[in-house]
Amino acid sequence: MNILNPKKYTSLMADEGSRTVVDKTIAFFEGMGKKRLLEDFDSKAWYQGFTDFLAKEQILAKLLTPKEHSGGDPDCRWDTARNGEYAEILGFYGLGYWYYFQCTLLGLGPVWMSKNENAKKKAAQVLKEGSPFAFGLSERAHGADIYATETTLTPKGDGTYLANGEKYYIGNGNKAKMVSVHGKVKDGTDDFVFFVANYLHKAYELKGNVISHQEYVADFALHDYPITEEDILLRGREAWDAILNTVNIGKFNIGPGSIGLCEHYFYDAIAHAANRVLYGIHVTDMPHARRNFMDAWLRLIGMKLYQRRATDYFRAANADDRRYILYNATSKMKVTVQGEQVIELLWEVIAAKGFEKDTFFTVAETEVKGPAKLEGTVHVNVMLIRKFMKSYFFNPTEYPPIAPDFETKDDLFLFNQGVAHGLGSIRFHDYRPAFEANKHLPNVAAFISQVETFKDMLEKAAPDVGQDFDSSFALPLGEMFSIVVYGQLILEQAMLYKLDPDVLNQIFDFMVRDFARFALQVYDNPSVREDQIAFLKEIILTKPVPDDNQYERVWDKHIFPLVGAYEMNP
Numbered sequence: 001m002n003i004l005n006p007k008k009y010t011s012l013m014a015d016e017g018s019r020t021v022v023d024k025t026i027a028f029f030e031g032m033g034k035k036r037l038l039e040d041f042d043s044k045a046w047y048q049g050f051t052d053f054l055a056k057e058q059i060l061a062k063l064l065t066p067k068e069h070s071g072g073d074p075d076c077r078w079d080t081a082r083n084g085e086y087a088e089i090l091g092f093y094g095l096g097y098w099y100y101f102q103c104t105l106l107g108l109g110p111v112w113m114s115k116n117e118n119a120k121k122k123a124a125q126v127l128k129e130g131s132p133f134a135f136g137l138s139e140r141a142h143g144a145d146i147y148a149t150e151t152t153l154t155p156k157g158d159g160t161y162l163a164n165g166e167k168y169y170i171g172n173g174n175k176a177k178m179v180s181v182h183g184k185v186k187d188g189t190d191d192f193v194f195f196v197a198n199y200l201h202k203a204y205e206l207k208g209n210v211i212s213h214q215e216y217v218a219d220f221a222l223h224d225y226p227i228t229e230e231d232i233l234l235r236g237r238e239a240w241d242a243i244l245n246t247v248n249i250g251k252f253n254i255g256p257g258s259i260g261l262c263e264h265y266f267y268d269a270i271a272h273a274a275n276r277v278l279y280g281i282h283v284t285d286m287p288h289a290r291r292n293f294m295d296a297w298l299r300l301i302g303m304k305l306y307q308r309r310a311t312d313y314f315r316a317a318n319a320d321d322r323r324y325i326l327y328n329a330t331s332k333m334k335v336t337v338q339g340e341q342v343i344e345l346l347w348e349v350i351a352a353k354g355f356e357k358d359t360f361f362t363v364a365e366t367e368v369k370g371p372a373k374l375e376g377t378v379h380v381n382v383m384l385i386r387k388f389m390k391s392y393f394f395n396p397t398e399y400p401p402i403a404p405d406f407e408t409k410d411d412l413f414l415f416n417q418g419v420a421h422g423l424g425s426i427r428f429h430d431y432r433p434a435f436e437a438n439k440h441l442p443n444v445a446a447f448i449s450q451v452e453t454f455k456d457m458l459e460k461a462a463p464d465v466g467q468d469f470d471s472s473f474a475l476p477l478g479e480m481f482s483i484v485v486y487g488q489l490i491l492e493q494a495m496l497y498k499l500d501p502d503v504l505n506q507i508f509d510f511m512v513r514d515f516a517r518f519a520l521q522v523y524d525n526p527s528v529r530e531d532q533i534a535f536l537k538e539i540i541l542t543k544p545v546p547d548d549n550q551y552e553r554v555w556d557k558h559i560f561p562l563v564g565a566y567e568m569n570p
Contacts, residue, residue: 001301001304001305001497001499001503002301002558002562003263003266003267003297003300003301003304003562004088004089004092004259004260004263005267005565005566006026006029006030006089006092006566007026007030007566008566009022009026009089011023011085012081012085012406013079013081013082013085013406013408014406014408015075015408017062017074017075018075018079018082018408020075021057021059021062021063021075021086022085022086022089024057024059025059025086025089025090026089028050028053029093029568030568030569031569032049033568033569033570034360034568034569034570035358035570037093037094037363037568038357038358038359038360038362038363040214041094041096041214041362041363042357044212044213044214045214046174046214046216047096047097047100047214050097050100051100051130051132051175052130054130055129055130055131056130058073058127058128058130060101060104060127060130060132061073061076061124061127061128061130062075062076063078063079063082063083063086063101064078064083064104064105064108064127065077065078065123065124065127066078066112066410066412066415067410068410069120069121069123069124070124071124071128077408077409077410078112078410078411078412078414078415079408079409079410079411080252080311080314080315080411080414081311081315081405081406083105083253084252084253084255084256084307084311085256086101087101087102087253087256087257087260088256088257088259088260088263089260090257090260091256091257091258091259091260091261092260092261092263092264093260093264094214094261094363094367095257095261095367095368095370095371096213096214096215096367098257098260099171099215099257100132100171100172100215101253102171102250102253102254102257102374103132103133103134103135103170103171103172103176104132104133104134104172104176105133105249105250105253106133106134106135106171106180106246106247106249106250106375107132107133107134107135107136107172107176107178107179107180108123108133108180109135109180109242109245109246109249109250109415110135110180110194110233110234110239110242110246111123111133111178111180111196111233112415113233113234113238113242113245113246113415113416114194114233114234114238114242116230116232116233118230119178119196119230119231119233122178122196123178126177126178129177131175131176131177131178132172132175132176133172133176133178133179133180134170134171134172134173134176134178134179134180134218135170135171135179135180135246135250136151136167136170136173136179136180136181136182136197136220137167137170137182137243138167138168138169138170139151139165139166139167139168140166140168140169140219143169146182146192146240146243149165149182149183149184149192150165150166151163151164151165151166151167151181151182151183151184151222152164152165152183152184152185152186153183153184153185153186153193153195153227153232154186154187155185155186155187159228159229160226160227160228160229161185161195161226161227161228161232162224162225162226162227163181163183163195163197163203163222163224163225163226163227164222164223164224164225165183165221165222166207166219166220166221166222167181167218167219167220167221167222168210168219169210169217169218169219170217170218170219170220171215171216171217171218172216172218173199173206173216173217173218173219173220174199174206174209174216174218175199175216176198176199177198177199177200178196178197178198179196179197179198179199179220180194180195180196180233181194181195181196181197181222182194182239182243183195185235189236191235191236191239192235192236192239192240192243193232193234193235193236193239194232194233194234194235194239194242195227195231195232195233196231196233197222197225197227197231199220201225203222203223203224203225203226204220204221204222204225205220205221205222205223206218206219206220207219207220207221237419240420241417241418241419241420243420244420245414245415245417245420247375248324248325248328248414248417249414250375251328251329251331251332251374251375251381252310252311252314252324252328252331252332254331254332254335254336254371254374254375255303255306255307255331255332255335255336255371256307257371258303258335258336258338258339258368258371259300259303259304259307259335259339261339261343261364261367261368262296262300262303262339262342262343262364262368263300264360264364264568265342265343265346265360265361265364266296266297266300266342266346266562267562267565267566267567268359268360268361268567269293269346269349269350269361270284270293270559270560270562270563271563271564271567272350272353273289273293273349273350274560274563274564283349284560284563289349290555292345292346292348292349293345293346293349293559294506294551294554294555294559295345295510296341296342296345296346297558297559297562298503298506298507298509298510298554299338299341299342299345299510300338300342301503301507302338302486302490302507302510302511303335303338303339303342305489305490305493305494305497305499305507306330306331306334306335306486306489306490306493307331307335308493309489309490309492309493309496310324310327310328310330310331310489311405312402312403312404312405313327313402314327314328314411314414315405315407315411316402316405317413317414317417318413319413319418321399322426323399323426323428323429325384325388325423325426326385326388326392326426326428326485327485327489329381329384329385330381330385330482330485330486332375332381333372333378333381333382333385333482334482334483334486336371336372336378337372337378339368339371339372340368340369340372343364343365343368347361347365360568379471379475382474382475382478382479382482383471383474383475383478384423385478385481385482385485386474386477386478386481387423387424388423388426388428389458389478389481390458391424391426391427391428392428392431392481392484392485393431393455393458394459395427396427396428396429396430396431397427397428397429398429399429404496431484431485431488434488434491434492434495435447435448435451435487435488435491436448437491437495438491438494438495438504441501441504441505441508442505442545442547443505443506443507443508443509443511443512443544443545444491444504444505444508445545446508446512446542446543446544446545447487447508447511447512447515449542450512450515450516450519450539450542451484451515453535453538453539453542454480454481454484454515454519454535454539456535457532457535457536460531460535461529461531461532461535463477464529466527467525467527470525470527472525473522473525473527473528476518476519476521476522476525477518477522479518479521480515480518480519480522483511483514483515483518486511487508487511490504490507491504500554500557500558502550502553502554502557503554503558505547505550506550506551506554508544509544509545510544512542512543512544513544515539515542516539516540516541516542516543519536519539519540520536520540522536523536523537523540
């Protein structure tokens with residue numbers, strides 16, 4: 001396994017239609033060239049050329065229309081594996097392009113979850129026309145506090161309604177012919193509702209872009225916007241569930257964007273360093289620089305391994321197997337933050353070069369911190385993850401094995417996830433076999449030791465009520481748990497992929513270090529108890545097992561050959 005190289009890339013999908021979509025998208029960006037890409041970024045130009053390309057090739061329609069509504073197009077389906085691959089490619093050229101796709105994906109969630117067949121037919125047609133979609137959830141005063149929404153749908157008494165309210169921070173709100181708007185019905189019920197609005201309507205006031213960027217993140221207001229029953233997607237409990245279930249779909253699409261961004265940055269960074277001589281030494285021969293490249297590449301490979309394996313669980317999900325909710329939240333908070341670390345490690349090497357406007361560096365450094373803050377902050381997702389800790393460690397169950405899934409099928413369960421509660425009933429397969437199968441690798445063995453100590457602490461010195469409610473204690477504890485989940489799926493994918501054992505052992509070098517780092521944060525907390533300290537000390541004092549020969553093999557075989565392997569067309 002290695003990082004994405006667009007000029008030598010073959011789609012993971014077996015079908016010709018998907019490969020054509022990938023090939024044409026790469027050709028579009030390489031045809032645009034680096035100079036134009038950077039000029040558009042610097043001038044904050046809207047993605048009109050990209051929009052026109054997507055419309056001409058009907059790419060949004062192919063990727064985001066379930067087969068049932070495709071009108072017979074054999075390339076149309078909602079395929080999580082394919083969408084993730086496409087998101088990674090878009091992220092490679094800039095998160096703005098990914099964001100356009102992301103907001104369209106979110107905006108379609110309530111549509112495909114509804115029973116409104118007319119709205120679905122309209123959505124399929126709008127996708128064919130190439131229009132983006134938008135997800136009108138948050139508001140200026142309340143953010144994503146969906147209980148407090150002030151957007152209203154008021155009955156007129158003739159079976160129609162008037163919509164009023166302002167939505168804030170709505171991606172694609174400047175161009176979406178179908179905006180899935182969240183509000184409340186003011187008929188005495190205060191029911192939650194999703195209805196559809198069009199940016200072209202005179203009652204839709206586009207107030208402006210709330211950020212200074214290529215992306216258009218809209219502030220818009222509805223002023224007595226007329227709504228009929230045909231415009232209403234969901235109401236009551238179904239509308240509430242659709243919010244969280246749409247976010248479930250959207251947040252899983254965030255990790256691939258971060259991966260793509262980091263991959264492009266890595267190529268440029270290692271090429272710059274390898275061709276720069278300081279004090280008579282190539283920068284890539286300096287031990288500290290080489291270590292940063294090693295750590296960054298390993299973290300990037302870990303991101304790819306985790307995301308790929310989590311995709312299989314996402315596609316296999318059903319009413320009796322909801323493990324995807326944990327793996328999804330872990331992807332959202334772990335892959336995106338790992339991406340931030342990758343960029344930071346590389347930036348430390350390239351230093352001032354990272355500020356130059358004619359490089360991709362400035363794009364990535366500006367954008368990389370965004371994904372972790374979308375569809376629930378890292379903190380929100382860590383606290384969600386913690387809800388599964390007891391079930392994961394102490395109440396495993398058996399499931400049929402989940403094979404790698406690249407089938408050309410719709411993932412329709414995503415639009416029928418059911419009620420958004422009952423997380424405590426979700427159970428997981430035993431994490432230990434994946435670790436046991438790799439315990440011959442010294443750093444995996446060290447990590448197993450840390451995990452066993454952590455589990456003992458949870459059993460014998462569990463957090464008390466005060467610690468559970470203290471985010472400064474609960475968050476690093478949740479981070480420790482997330483690393484276990486992250487490691488499990490990395491190992492599962494590594495075995496499926498037959499990853500070089502040298503690479504896998506080196507990945508667990510940083511996993512051991514990260515686990516100890518968060519344990520130290522718990523140890524330093526003023527509320528930590530004496531009975532917890534002994535366990536934490538044992539975790540903190542566990543160190544990775546160095547292997548200089550292995551380190552050099554990974555560098556020579558996998559990392560240094562990336563020098564000059566890819567450069568975007570000028």
